Each structure stands twice: as structure tokens, then as C-alpha cells.
Amino acid sequence: MNKAELVSDVARRTGLTKKDVDHVITTTLAVLGEAFERGERVELRGFGVFDVKKRGPRKARNPQTQESIQIPSRWVLSFRPSKSIKERL
Structure with a gap:
């Protein structure tokens, strides 16, 4: 949708x-x-919770060159559905 x-x-x-x-x-x-x-955390009762979390730095590898690169930390948005939404899926 x-x-x-x-x-x-x-x-x-x-x-x-x-x-x-x-x-x-x-x-x-x-x-x-x-x-x-x-x-801010946003909670919509009966729907779920949106949370802003910090993802730490991590190592990754370029699949073409196999070169190791460092990915810096960043903020990500996470969503956790409510119990009623989980039950409907």
C-alpha cells in the first residue's frame, strides 16, 4: 500500500x-x-513502537575486491509491532 x-x-x-x-x-x-x-521514541498503542537507536561501527567487505572497509556508527529507526498486530499476521 x-x-x-x-x-x-x-x-x-x-x-x-x-x-x-x-x-x-x-x-x-x-x-x-x-x-x-x-x-524520541514514538509509541502508538495498538500499532507498535518506533525507536531511534544507534548502530555501532562495523567491518564489512567489498564483494568485488574483497577489501575490508569500516562502516561508521549511525542512527537507525527500528519498529516493534504491538502484540495485537503480531497476532493478526
Whole structure:
């Protein structure tokens, strides 16, 4: 499902216009993105938890040259689904 399909589905279920739903979804995604940039944990009860975690540096190998390279540490976004979502899968 992409954003356009999500907007259409939510608009159909709620009776709101696609324009209004698109604005709400776009704003929600912007707010979530800002929270992630600040390193905040976002918990959506009944859906799951988004967490910003630091992945440590690690060694990797170029498969073409077999040269060993160092990958620096970086921040990654992780998602842990709620129990109810896990049960539905």
C-alpha cells in the first residue's frame, strides 16, 4: 500500500475528502519525522513502537575486491509491532 492508496481507503471509511485526509496524513508523517530527528521514541498503542537507536561501527567487505572497509556508527529507526498486530499476521 502506498500513500495514495492509504488516503483513498481512509477517505472511503471516514467520509472525509481525499484532500482533507491527505493533509492529515502528511502532517502526521511530518510530526513523526520531527520526533525521530530529535531521537524520541514514538509509541502508538495498538500499532507498535518506533525507536531511534544507534548502530555501532562495523567491518564489512567489498564483494568485488574483497577489501575490508569500516562502516561508521549511525542512527537507525527500528519498529516493534504491538502484540495485537503480531497476532493478526
